[in-house]
Amino acid sequence: MASITIDQVDKVYPNGFQAIYGLSLDVADGEFVVLVGPSGCGKSTALRMVAGLEEISNGELRIGERIVNDVEPKNRDIAMVFQNYALYPHMTVAENIGFALKLAKIPKAEVAARVTEAAKMLELSDQLASRPSQLSGGQRQRVAMGRAIVREPAAFLMDEPLSNLDAKLRVQMRADISRLQRQLGVTTIYVTHDQVEAMTMGDRVAVLKDGYLQQVDTPQHLYDRPGNVFVAAFIGSPSMNLYEATLAGRALRLGDESLMLPGATFDQRPALASYDGRKIAVGIRPEDLEDATLAADVADGATISSTVELTESLGSEIVVHFALDAARVDPGNPDAADDVSGADAVARFDPRSACRAGEPVGIAVTVENLHFFDLDSHEAIWD
Incomplete structure (x- = not known):
């Protein structure tokens, strides 16, 4: 050896x-x-x-x-x-x-x-x-x-x-x-x-x-x-959702939706504060999205609203496709099947979810687990 x-x-x-x-x-x-x-x-x-x-x-x-x-x-x-x-x-x-x-x-x-x-x-x-x-x-x-x-x-x-x-x-x-x-x-x-x-x-x-x-x-x-x-998009299945967003203080503007970031996010990523007022890339893993009616202890400003486009029941979970009115970020993976010109996001819901295609849905976001990247270099924002 x-x-x-x-x-x-x-x-x-x-x-x-x-x-x-x-x-x-x-x-x-x-x-x-x-x-x-x-x-x-x-x-x-x-x-x-x-x-x-x-x-x-x-x-x-x-x-x-x-x-x-x-x-x-x-x-x-x-x-x-x-x-x-x-x-x-x-x-x-x-x-x-x-x-x-x-x-x-x-x-x-x-x-x-x-x-x-x-x-x-x-x-x-x-x-x-x-x-x-x-x-x-x-x-x-x-x-x-x-x-x-x-x-x-x-x-x-x-x-x-x-x-x-x-x-x-x-x-x-x-x-x-x-x-x-x-x-x-x-x-x-x-x-x-x-x-x-x-x-x-x-x-x-x-x-x-x-x-x-x-x-x-x-x-x-x-x-x-x-x-x-x-790397963010390549590791994880389904792939991480990547969108352009604007940071305004603790508020993260994601298309026509807004999320409030906890103070701990800025403690963990000190460099994020320097992006105040600027566009960044935000990554949300499908497993950090849940049907808001089933999520426990949802923080204020940690939900978004959308319309279900498609559901895929896997028994242990439901993969939910929904629309976000935000520009997607191209991860640069030539093998990716997704069309980055669209606005399709993916979530992994609890199988008890009653969401149906064509119906509105409230989605709870685990904001503590969001990922942030510089929009030009595509590098992660940390220190």
Whole structure:
């Protein structure tokens, strides 16, 4: 096992396109770090540079204390798990898992022991004689994991390994991979475009956009204190509602609605006071909005009124779409499905809510949890 240090790394292709800009990231020994971001953000390119499958244009890459910029992939002591499993169809599960060990001329008895141990860990003991075509998608992914495990590498690199699985299997495999990583204690870098995977699996999450590292932190801290508009919108599902607003003392004017901010907001964000009289970007998470008839202890000036456009009942909650007469802020996510020219906001209501499409609704806002950003730089407003 070993740490991985990415120090001011660039990736520029021969045609001049730059995919990665000055990426710096320290992955501690035994840590599970997730690289997440929209399509084309550079996360897979960064992983491939660590693996040695892409050359580094500038900067330094270390695995442990060793600089590996010019070290061949096979000599980096890493194991990679791919999106498409990359299994040999003519080999059995046992042969696939043990193939790298066979190439390394490990004694047959040791190969058999390692394969048996990995299969037991991955609940594949009954499938060792099967071929990949006889396995489910989840079992194939376990075989790919087993092939990585038996090598006992210094680090695991995983490139969207769950993207070919259905929703139920993805949930199961998320838990399996997390359990295995903790059990083995192997340094792991995991790439995904799915922020739910990132939040549920990583010790820390690194958010990338257009080749730049936006923020790296624990999942909870990313959720609670996003550093900019992009991270705020990317982390959380449904996505954060982002609108232009005007600050006037403690009053926050949001289109034709007004919210009163508690004094604690300015204590926590001293720089916010300097925006008095100016436009800012305000972020409201859907879970911080509730049907006012069901909300308890709603503070004065902490409700807005609107009309329900659509409801989606999920059993445990109702996702409510409603209109706000305020300009939306573009989070800059090319994968976002929302049309930012519209004025559609989303709330997560208690399932007891009786709201209906086309009817007026009072919405309680947890004003203590609002997020504020500079409208020009899109950076969070704190100190």
